[in-house]
Each structure stands twice: as structure tokens, then as C-alpha cells.
Amino acid sequence: MSIVDGPLFILSYVATGLLLLALLAPRPGVRWPVRRFLPVAVGSALVGAAAGTLLTWLLSDVWDVFGVSLTWVVRIADAVAFAGFAIVLANLISTRLWRAITALVAAALTAWCLFLTINVDFGQYPTVGDALGTTYQDPITPPGVSEGLTALDEWTPPADLPAQGIAGLVEIPAVAAQFEPREAAIYLPPAALTDDPPALPVVIALSGQPGTPTDVFSAGGVAEMMDGIAARNDGLAPIVVVPDQLGDPSNNPMCVDGPFGDSATYLTVDVVDWIRDNLPASADRDAWTIAGFSQGGTCAIQLGAGHPDLFGSIVDVSGEIAPSLGSMQTTIERGFGGDIDAYEAATPIELLRAGAPFTDTVAYFFAGEHDAKYSAFMRAVSAQADDAGMTVTAETSPGTAHDWNTARYGFRTAFDALCERWGITR
Incomplete structure (x- = not known):
């Protein structure tokens, strides 16, 4: 309701x-x-x-x-x-x-x-179930990976193709990382539910802080967006994996390896390995996207700029100009052991400078029209991404602020535009 x-x-x-x-x-x-x-x-x-x-x-x-x-x-x-x-x-x-x-x-x-x-x-809770935390809570069994996945352009949808994808919870354990994640949320498009799925694009999406992985589906509407893409493209849409980058809603590990856990290693090693081992995912980095809202948006540009070998596309919605635990002094002391150089190296602008030139990375940046603070962050970081060689799109969401209405606008705009790059346009 x-x-x-x-x-x-x-x-x-x-x-x-x-x-x-x-x-x-x-x-x-x-x-x-x-x-x-x-x-x-x-x-x-x-x-x-x-x-x-x-x-x-x-x-x-x-x-x-x-x-x-x-x-x-x-x-x-x-x-x-x-x-x-x-x-x-x-x-x-x-x-x-x-x-x-x-x-x-x-x-x-x-x-x-x-x-x-x-x-x-x-824009946090569209329904009563979302407010009560009862939506997207069903466990999902990963379909596994078969030998020699069919290329997208060679795949033919079967007669029994499901009308919609499914979304729910999975366990993605920390193996290489010293980190204690909560359950992850995933979306599997109709094509992933068939007996012979193709090699599908992957979106790793991150919620804000405080938040839970299912926020990306309940508040962000991403599962419905992907069902819409699938309906237009013979059941083809990206697999969406929403891992827990926080460990606890009150924590902010800032997507680095530090005193609050090895969040960066968990996201870029353990989560990536789990996806490759358990889901029909493409091996092409152009088909992999890192996306996020608010603190998750900060993580998206940090990880996208820091790992261009993994991610061909980045979607940063209302991200910060730097990881933050409050004031800069508090962030440096608590999150980086007082090491200002380590803090600066973890900021999006420094990561973009260090990784330049980015010859084949597409980056989308969004902020709410009424969110002056994060709109300024968006302009600064997107300008640096452009200088670093990324193909950049930066937009404001009409009539919104620092909220999930902005996130829905940004995700929908970016994902629709990325369909061609992902190779799923039919």
C-alpha cells in the first residue's frame, strides 16, 4: 500500500x-x-x-x-x-x-x-512494507555459472522467459577482507533466470549511510527500473548487486581499508570474486558499473577511479567531495590514524588525478536542484573527472534535494543511457 x-x-x-x-x-x-x-x-x-x-x-x-x-x-x-x-x-x-x-x-x-x-x-519509503522493512527480504539462491556463457548479441530468449526479474537477499562473505558485512541485496533480470543465461552486465550499487542494501531497491526503485529495461530488451538487463559497504548503519568505513574494517577490499575483491563465481556475469569491464547514492556515491567515484580495471562506468549521485566522519580533523584522526596524506589520497579528486588519463571510463554525476552543498561537490568532482579523461555527464535533478528522489532520477537517467554501452539494446 x-x-x-x-x-x-x-x-x-x-x-x-x-x-x-x-x-x-x-x-x-x-x-x-x-x-x-x-x-x-x-x-x-x-x-x-x-x-x-x-x-x-x-x-x-x-x-x-x-x-x-x-x-x-x-x-x-x-x-x-x-x-x-x-x-x-x-x-x-x-x-x-x-x-x-x-x-x-x-x-x-x-x-x-x-x-x-x-x-x-x-523519498525513502514508497509503501507501508518498505517502511516496515518487509520488502525485498526473501533469500535468493544464486543461479551459478555455467561454462561458456553465450554472448549477448548471440543470445535468443526462450519461450518460457519470465516476465520480470527477482530481487532479494544473499550472503556475500568477507574472505580477503577483515570486515563483517550484512546480507547483500541482488536483482536478477529475466534473462538470468533461464536455463541458458547470457553473459550479463553487472551493476554494483551502494546505498547511503545510514542505510541498508535493500534501500537501493525499496527507496531507489532500481529493481523496477531494471524490469523496465528488460521489458524493452527481450529480458536483458544488468544483474544488480548491492553489497553492504558499512557493516552497521552507524558506521562509515568510507570505502577504504582502515580502523572500521577493510571495506575497500571487501567491495573490490570479495564481492567481485563472489559475483564471478556465482552469477552469469560478463568478463568485460565495459559491462561493469559502480553506482551509489550519497555516501555510496562517494564510494562509487572512489572505487571507480581507483579501480578502472574493474569498472568501465561510474554513477555518482549526491556524493561527497571527500570521505567524511564529520569535520576533516575528525575524519583524519579517526579514519586514517592521523595520516593526512592517506586521507588526501582517498579523496575522489586525488584518485582522479593519480589515475589519469582514463581513456575508456564513462562517469555520470547527479545532485538535487535544491541541494546547494552537494551540487557544488558534483561540479568540482565531475570537472576533475573530465580533466582526467573520463567521458562525463553531470546533471541536476529537477525540483529535488539530497534525497532518494534525486537518486531515482540519477539512476534512471544513467542506466537508460548505459544500455548501449552494456550491449543490451535490442
């Missing part, structure tokens, strides 16, 4: 609005005179709205709790919600039981509508 549109979404706002309007009505039979209650309730709402506005400003612009500036949609929603909470409080003073119960129900619905509004703005 959708929580970004549809009946549940609309009814939630209607019910909340009606309850709050009811709570503004005069209250007979209480110590406050009827004529005084409405001014008190309205005044409380104005104080609540001011408090919500102040709190949002402090969290976003003064303390920078989220690392990005909150949008005006969130700021207005916070002000309206806090106004609703203040109306509820005014109705809990010297009131009858039925009105107190109504006020508490209104408070719960106001909180729910605030969540819905922020969720639409950020």
Missing part, C-alpha cells in the same frame, strides 16, 4: 485536519469561558509553529545534525505539525475525558502526517 499517494495518504491528512479543527471549537462545561478558549488555542498554535520553526533551524542550519540543509517542505511541515501539537496541549488542560482522548488521537495523526510529508520529500 502506497504511503506517498493514494487513499491512505489522502485520508490521513483529511482525518488529521478535521480533528484539529474540532479541537479549535469552544469547550462547554470547563473552567475556561467559551469566549476565551479560541484565542488561547490559536495563540498556542502560533507559539507551537514558532517553536517548530526554531527547532528546525537549529537542527539544520546551526548544529547541522543531518549534514544537509532541510528543504522548505520539511520546514513548513514542522511548523504546521508543532502548531497542531500545541492545539492538542491546549485541549488537555481542564478538559473532559472524551476531548482529551480526541486530542491524543489528533496528536498521533499529526505525527503520522509529519512523517508522511517528510517521507514524500525525502
